[in-house]
Amino acid sequence: MRYLVPLEENAGLASRLSSHFRRAPYFAVVEIRGGEASYEIKPNPAAGADPGAGPCGVLDILASFGADAIVARRVGIRAARRLREAGVEVYEAPPGTLGDVIAGLKSGSLRRADLEAWSSRPCGQGSVEGTAFYPPPPWPPPPPMPYPPHVGPAMPTSVGRPPERLKIAFSTNGRAGLDDTIAGRFARCPTFTVVEVEGGRVLNVEVHDNPFTTYPHGAGFAVAQFLANMGVNAVVAPRFGPNAWQALASLGISVHVVPAGTRVREALRSVVG
Incomplete structure (x- = not known):
């Protein structure tokens, strides 16, 4: 898991946390793996940018x-509204330094932020950050395996009005088909259960292993293209990372959110009725 932390300075673990997100001078990217933490600090390229420039926002920063x-x-x-809609996790930072944040992440003591409350504050009560900017290209390491071949985007699908025929991919834990359960994450779930539906009737059910579970970075982009190549036009999972969210939207694949542990056949009803 990689966490983004806004900072006032580049002073290593002693770096003070910023009270602002978009206008923070620096960001630390903290990775927690196997109980061990690593971090790197980079300048925020949008810190001095025109607040009204560009069509992008907090998901693009991530x-x-x-x-x-x-x-x-x-x-x-x-x-906060965009993060809540995308299902991105946000944790409240403790007062202090980057070192305090890392200690809290390692111990699991950081509290999950109430994004619903943050996104419904009346005007004048809190920041209105999150204005758009054009981010720089990301800095991912070379992928361990090639991305699937690109295909052109499908026609956008309305979440509220699904087409007569759907090919829906569910993020799942195993190979039990309609009796399987929804996995906790989208891009790194063990399998995808793909269900073809027409006129409310199930035509076919297939289970595919997820080849991107061990991707270090960029799994959301790769999985979105993998599913698009199979002709999927709707996906179901409990939450989606910012990379996956953007990639799915660009490919015209509609997104549906259900709780982890839901049976596939029950989740299917939430999509097709």
């Missing part, structure tokens, strides 16, 4: 730094 979640003192109202 994608540009290759992060999955945020640890911050606060985020703006609009940013």
